[in-house]
Amino acid sequence: MKGELTGGCQCGAVRYTISGxxxxxxCHCTECQKQSASAFGISVPVFENxxxxxxxxxxxxxxxDSGSMTDCYFCKRCGSRVYHAGRSRPGFLTVKGGSLDDPDELPLVAHIWxxxxxxxxxxxxxxxxxxxQPRDNAEWINLFQKDTTL
Ligand SMILES: [Zn+2]
Ligand SMILES: [Zn+2]
Known part of the structure; x- marks a missing residue:
């Protein structure tokens, strides 16, 4: 597990830290392609706290797709997407991995969609x-808890 990671939007007005x-x-889904205006999205799963x-x-x-809703947060000034909060998984967020100050700090563990x-x-x-994508919460958690070292 890494220590504290930092990141932010393209213009620097939004800044964040992630612990743990x-x-x-x-994610190669068509939503991530649209959202990133690129080939795929990179997601960093974290707990809200x-x-x-x-x-x-x-x-x-x-x-x-599953019939739920996702709240997508972006910088009001530059438009960079910063994180998503799916309402089907309360307390759980995915931070957009390309917004990390050093995107190589976290290893990629999977490709979905x-x-x-x-x-x-x-x-x-x-x-x-x-x-x-992984079928249920248990499969997701298993993926994210994977112990990795760079
Ligand atoms: Zn910004
Ligand atoms: Zn996606």
Missing amino acids: ARVAYC QFNVDGPLECWTRST TASRRRDVLLDPDLPHWET
Whole structure:
């Protein structure tokens, strides 16, 4: 497990710290492609009480495949997406991994939603891939609690 990590939006108005984050994963779903305007999103799963954020945040809420809602927080000034809070998993957040000051501080442990990945993006065959996503909370937790060292 890493110590405290820092990150923020593109303009620097929103800054955050994370304590206790262990891993990051790539999500190739079409929502993450739209949200990042890129090939995939990088998510850092954390518990709410491990995350401290400060700055001018705005929230946009969207529905999810599973029929729930996700609150998506972004910098009011520059528009960078900073973190998501899914209402089906209270107390649990995913911070957008590309906003870390040093994105290499956390290892990637999985690729999810590879069924919709951009075909010319090559994936590490040694990492677990999900065509969609882990089925239930237990499977998610198992993935995120994985003990990793860089
Ligand atoms: Zn900003
Ligand atoms: Zn996604």
